[in-house]
Amino acid sequence: MERSIFFLIVFSSLIFILILNLQLGSSTLEKLIRDIESDDMFLSSMSSVNHIFINENNDPLNLKNLTDIFFSLASSIRTTDHRSFIRNGLPGLSYYDTEIVVAGEGTDLTTLPYESTPPIEVLMKEMEVIEENLKENTPPNNTVLPSPKDSNIFVYHTHNVESFLPLLKNATTPKEAITSNERANVVGLGKYLTAKLLNNGLKVYHDTTNINQELLNRGWKYSASYAVSNEIVNTATSNYPNLEYFIDIHRDSARKEKTTKIIEGKSYAKLYFIVGKENEDYKKNLAFAEKLNTEIENKYPGISRGVFLKTTADGNGVYNQDVSDRAILIEVGGVDNNLDELNRTIDIFAEVFTDVYWEENGGMKE
Known part of the structure; x- marks a missing residue:
């Protein structure tokens, strides 16, 4: 029966x-x-x-x-x-599958972060930069660059072409904030962060692979970006076994009112953390992200939009965070933030990350 x-x-x-x-x-x-x-x-x-x-x-x-x-x-x-x-x-309701773990200032269900896929015609087109809005985006490096084999921090960019409208000519919509010019995209932020961390005595390896170009070469869709960055991360861990900390830098597609904070008269780009819930050990990565977020908010209240959990329902779901329990994804600013705002926030993140690093490694900032 x-x-x-x-x-x-x-x-x-x-x-x-x-x-x-x-x-x-x-x-x-x-x-x-x-x-x-x-x-x-x-x-x-x-x-x-x-x-x-x-x-x-x-x-x-x-x-x-x-x-x-x-x-x-x-x-x-x-x-x-x-x-x-x-x-x-x-349409778009799956966007609300994102879980708010720590809600920063102004964060609720109406201001959740989301991934915006640029049209293929934008990804294949090279946007011109506005030279007068750019400047040298790397602080002076007072130390000798470490060998990759000696480094234990890996900075990279899954969505390397994510850029910012104030730095691009004839770009007005979030989906147009795309360029491979490293002075105007998140790779430039990675270079700036790397130099700051090196100056603080940390040993950092910065990967600047143009993942978008690799996708175009393979005929793959933009949604396969994490498949390529996963190859890069796994190759790095195989070649450089000392790597322990992994920082994937992105920018959000939200507009300026959601991604900007004024502190003592200065404008900062907000940041936030994404943790992939499909990673079996995600709770360890989550704890590390929460630790960084807490320290940032204690020193600079309102800078962080919070910490969020994502599954494959509304993102990659792992974000290469299964490689280490110290692997994080940070989104710095949005499409409307300018270079000064972005650099100020990288200064804050570098300061806090350095403090946490030395705390965990039994040392002190030099």
Whole structure:
């Protein structure tokens, strides 16, 4: 009897799918069955035929659970998540899957960070920079550059072409804030941060690979950026086993009112931290991000927009953070912030990161 009901549900669900002409992609299926333990499901299915397979908790997969699963497969609705009832009908609702762990000043469900994918025509076009709004973006380096083999801090940029509108000619919308010119994109921020950390006695290896160009060369979509940066990170860890701290620098697509803070008459670009929840050890990375965030907020209240958790529902979900429990992703500023605002915030981050680094490594800032 139970087997008949089981196959009836399967058959009905398949008919329902055909009627609605639904197309279930791998990402949709992954979201729907994410919480299902495969071993338990197999044993529970077997227990419907032979009760010897009932698990140790005497809790086989019951008819209600089976109904929920196949209803979800047929309709893309998860009965345990009320948002799924309207997510597919309202574009952009999946954006709210981002989890706020620490809410900074002005952070709520209406100001969540989000990833904006530039159009291919923008990614293939080289935007001109505004020379008068640029300046040397690297502070004087008073130390000898360490060998990569001696470095234990790795700075890189998955979305290396993310730039800022005040630095680009004829660019007015967030999706146009793109350039491979390192003086005007996040790579320039990485160079500035690297020099600051080196001056503080830390040993840093800065990777400046043009990941966007690599994507174009391979014919890959922009969404595959993390696949390329993952190759870069894994190669670095193989070649330089001392690497422990990983900093992936991005910028947000939000506008200036959300990404700017005035402190004592000076304007700063806000920053925030993203932690990938799909990383098995994400709680360790989260603890490190929270530690940095707390120190930043203690010294400069309002600079941080907070700490956020993301899954594959609204981002990459791992962000290369499985390589180390000291791997972080920071978003510095937004598309409207200028170089002075960005550099001031990098100064703050470098100061706090250095303090935390020496605290964790039993030393002191030189």
